[in-house]
Structure formats: structure tokens, C-alpha cells
Amino acid sequence: QSALTQPASVSGSPGQSITISCTGTTSDIGGYNYVSWYQLHPGKAPKLMISDVTSRPSGVSNRFSGSKSANTASLTISGLQAEDEADYYCCSYTSSGTPYVFGTGTKVTVL
């Protein structure tokens, strides 16, 4: 199945808020509330930031929040900090092919 669509890059100044979109279909995002988001820093283990669309795992800053509308999920980072500069990937449970499909990835740059 096709990857979920994310913007290649998003940038913002420290303290600002940014939102990363993740667009799929009714077979994945639109059909299930099983969207998760991951933060990737080079050379480090990826980190789960959001699960089940809106849930924030223990230890994740409350500056990170998730939402969903129809076939599009979103990750919002408020109060942007230098340490938030990383690649972010969405992931959804899917009813076609594999159990999970990932997004194309978004590079977040803190200006």
C-alpha cells in the first residue's frame, strides 16, 4: 500500500507552534484511531511521541499533541525548542497489506 503523505519539511522559530500533517485514506487513518508519531534523531533510537491519535506516553513533553480529522492526522509542537529539531514520522494501522503504514517523514527545523 502507499505511504502516508507528510510535508517534507516544516520550520519555525523558538517558542512558536508548528503542525505536521499526515494524510492517508479510509483504509488507514480514516478508518481507525490508531495513529502514532515517532521522533527520529540521527544515531538514536526512534521515540514514540503520540499513540492512538492523541495519547502522550509517559515522559513525553506536553508540548506535543495529536489530532485527527477524516483521513488526515496532525502533530502539533508548541513552544518549539532547539531539541525538537528532528525527523518525524506518522504511522497508522491499516486494513490493506501490512498491519502498519508509515508516513513519508517530515524534517523539523528550528530557525
Place this chain on the structure above:
Amino acid sequence: QVHLQESGPGLVKPSQTLSLTCSVSGDSISSGTYFWTWIRLPAGKGLEWIGRIYSTGSTYYNPSLNGRVTLSLDSSKNQFSLKLSSVTAADTAVYYCAGEPDSGDNWFDSWGQGTLVTVSS
């Protein structure tokens, strides 16, 4: 969460078999707590789910890999492994092992740091 660490050759020749191992600490791979998973990140592309194995040995593979994937468990070493046959340059990627909790949760809460595998002669 558990701690995961990938290991294996960083360079594989075309047409050969890529072999990686994931060492698990903090849980037994036989406990049934997790689906043990492999995910990869090709350069310039997005993450790709490769497959998973359960404590029973039950497996589920990505059909797009056309039957080239084999996952296995080694309970004596608390490790699980990936074999990808007939590799080409398109298989060059950072390979991650990950854990998906077997509690009805649909996410990956434990990941290894990843290991880069390059396919080149």
C-alpha cells in the same frame, strides 16, 4: 519498554542474504509481551514495516518484499533475527528492530538505535 540493540554486517553484496540480529534486554522474547518487529529506513524515503514475529514463532511479513524475508527467535540468547535474501541496492537502509506491545496497542514503544546496511559490490 525494553532495550533493543541491532547487530550485523554493515556491507552486503548484491544477490546475497542480509542477516541482522536484535538483542533484547528487559523482557524475555518468550514472554508474549511483544510482537518483535523489523522496520527499515531507506535513504531519502520513509519508514517501511518489514515484518514481525511473536513468541510462538508466528510470523507476518510485508508482501511487498516478495517472500525474501525470514524472521526467527533464539530464546537461549534472548534475540530475534532478520534474514533478507537476494538483496539489491534498493535494500540499502537503516534497519531498526522494535517492539509492538501485545496488549491491543497499535504502536511501537521500544526501538533499537538502528544499523546501516549498505548493499554494494
